[in-house]
Amino acid sequence: xxxxxxxxxxxxxxxxxxxxxxxxxxxxxxxxxxxxxxxxxxxxxxxxxxxxxxxxxxxxxxxxxxxxxxxxxxxxxxxxxxxxxxxxxxxxxxxxxxxxxxxxxxxxxxxxxxxxxxxxxxxxxxxxxxxxxxxxxxxxxxxxxxxxxxxxxxxxxxxxxxxxxxxxxxxxxxxxxxxxxxxxxxx
Numbered sequence: 588x589x590x591x592x593x594x595x596x597x598x599x600x601x602x603x604x605x606x607x608x609x610x611x612x613x614x615x616x617x618x619x620x621x622x623x624x625x626x627x628x629x630x631x632x633x634x635x636x637x638x639x640x641x642x643x644x645x646x647x648x649x650x651x652x653x654x655x656x657x658x659x660x661x662x663x664x665x666x667x668x669x670x671x672x673x674x675x676x677x678x679x680x681x682x683x684x685x686x687x688x689x690x691x692x693x694x695x696x697x698x699x700x701x702x703x704x705x706x707x708x709x710x711x712x713x714x715x716x717x718x719x720x721x722x723x724x725x726x727x728x729x730x731x732x733x734x735x736x737x738x739x740x741x742x743x744x745x746x747x748x749x750x751x752x753x754x755x756x757x758x759x760x761x762x763x764x765x766x767x768x769x770x771x772x773x774x
Contacts, residue, residue: 671704673705692725699727
């Protein structure tokens with residue numbers, strides 16, 4: 588059965604507060620909830636955001652309650668959007684440092700989606716080649732292709748989200764235990 592309201596968490600690995608990466612991840616999160624579990628059109632599906640730019644100063648502190656809470660929130664998500672800009676043809680060191688705080692299978696039971704914002708279309712495979720193996724190593728299930736956008740897409744994300752959801756919504760629902768077809772969800 589499709590979860591009535593799967594918990595969606597956007598994990599943002601951009602070291603800049605208020606980044607375009609965060610905006611893209613939150614836009615996708617807002618659209619993803621209703622695509623995974625039908626809700627009335629006027630009822631928004633809540634999501635949470637963990638912006639690592641806010642946690643960077645205390646990431647390696649001896650006492651770090653905010654980081655520990657973020658680790659619990661991320662590991663408890665039904666759907667985790669792992670968002671990064673492209674840095675040196677890969678994901679950010681800040682994102683890697685946070686994810687390194689998990690032990691083996693630290694994300695077991697989580698359905699993850701790599702979200703990549705790139706200035707160059709040549710980096711379209713960063714999510715698949717670099718981020719997906721890391722998430723799988725941590726035990727997450729990654730049933731759909733990465734959501735990858737270029738800076739040119741950021742002005743109007745809806746067309747990119749629509750194209751991605753056409754292919755990704757059903758594998759994501761199945762990963763969550765749902766068997767509904769996309770047509771049933773869009774009714």
